[in-house]
Amino acid sequence: MLVEFEQSSGIGILHLRRPESANALNSELLRQIYKLQVSLRRDRRVRVVITVGEGKGFCAGSDLRELAKLSPLRAEKSQLLEAKVCREFLRLPQPTIAGVHGYALGGGLCLAVHHDFQVVAADARLGLPEVKLGWNPTFGIQRLCQLVGLGVANRWLMLGTEIPASEAASQGCITEVVAAGEDVLAACRRLAERLLEIPATGLAAIKQSLWVAQGAQLLRADKRDARLYRQCLASSDAQASTRRYEKAVSKTPE
16 A cells, blocks of 8 residues: 555544655555545544655655656646645645655645645755756646745746745745654644644634635646646657656666
């Protein structure tokens, strides 16, 4: 299993378990997350959901090894699946917390910001490097604009440089920065305990209202941004990037 879920005393912890691939989001991992999300919609025993990554980081983004083998059309469909999974974290009735250590790059950062809260190590590597590879971060653009505004989002997206955790926090992109070396999961649990003190009905009602306010905008953008992604993959710059990964795939064992 690429996903492991444990629960105790109202807190559920979703573990991403692809450490050999930096917890990159491939189609099977995404399908397993979505299956779990469907079950969580009905599970009132779980009051708060925490997502963490196994190994050296949270999530390195879309699986470029898998992408290198896909046609632009199939790659577009894969982005729609990523978008579906990320949006679902906002739609769940339970508050969701992303615990980020190591790195959250590209789709990994997009995954984190689709949680209600983000608890991030001070030395974590954050960023959206897709533009340097020749394509757009698809479903991440609209969510980032909602959180930090157009100006900051424009700078982060178009430069593609790493974002210090302190800057991301000051701009409203993440909730809490914990000291380097501190146990991020322990900090997530402390936040979850605070949320457990609040009636679940009120939290679920707030999440439903927030989704009504923001969800339609996100969903409208998904097909358009995925279509633009497919067009980008047909460009010479993106093709050069994917050829580099095709070579890496051919030389590196699964």
